[in-house]
Amino acid sequence: MRKAYLVEEDTIVMNRDMTDLDRFVKDFLEVLKKHSGYLIVSGFVSISSGRARGTEDVDILVPVMDRGRFDKLFKNLNESGFWCYQGETTEEVYDYFKDMSSIRFARVDEVFPNMEVIPIDATRKAKFFEFNHPQKMRVQDFEFNVPPIEFEILYKELVLKGKKDIEDARHLRVIFSELTDDAKFKEYEPIIRQELR
């Protein structure tokens, strides 16, 4: 019997094996990281840390990029076995992304799970803040960026507020009770509340 996680330098290392969901996200990130920064937010953060629930989508923040860079990313994802719900070509899909609408990718011949790519820029203050303050998490050899845990908890409690979100937040509060810092909750709350205005 071992603890659920340990902290190595600045990385939260989960003491568990990888799941098929982790492999899906890892494969997607291996392509995305060649083209852009990213931050995984919401349900996958809780599930990675042990929350016992399924999910159909994995939310990921990606800064808006120009058409040329997007085209390379889009083609690379297609070549790597992902298809996009919104269309087959950059011409069909880029306008959604540029207009700050989410686009979704699943593995070829699958519908779920999907990666919900959420475009962000500096006008989305709370999202931009968390994007710029990543916390590293690792499962086996799969390392990925998530928001600061206090930020993720508050975002779920103050902005999302659905039953599932409140349960996710409670899970994170309990499992990471030794890591979270009251001063950070205080620091992040006004940043998150801007999202409510």
Add this chain to the structure above:
Amino acid sequence: MKKLTDLDYVEQYASKMKSDNSLFRQQSRLIESQMRSSSSMFRNMFRGTDFKTGARDYLRKIGLLKD
């Protein structure tokens, strides 16, 4: 005796898991079972048709894809 709420269960599970990582095995089975069911359901649903066309029609119906 006070009836436990869903939130109480979440809290109890997380408290236990914190010091016992064997609970991850149950969680993994749940996640992978959901993924297998979903995969099998959609393969059957769109059998004999173009998968993406069928999938996009379905996604429009459930509101995940807008025209």
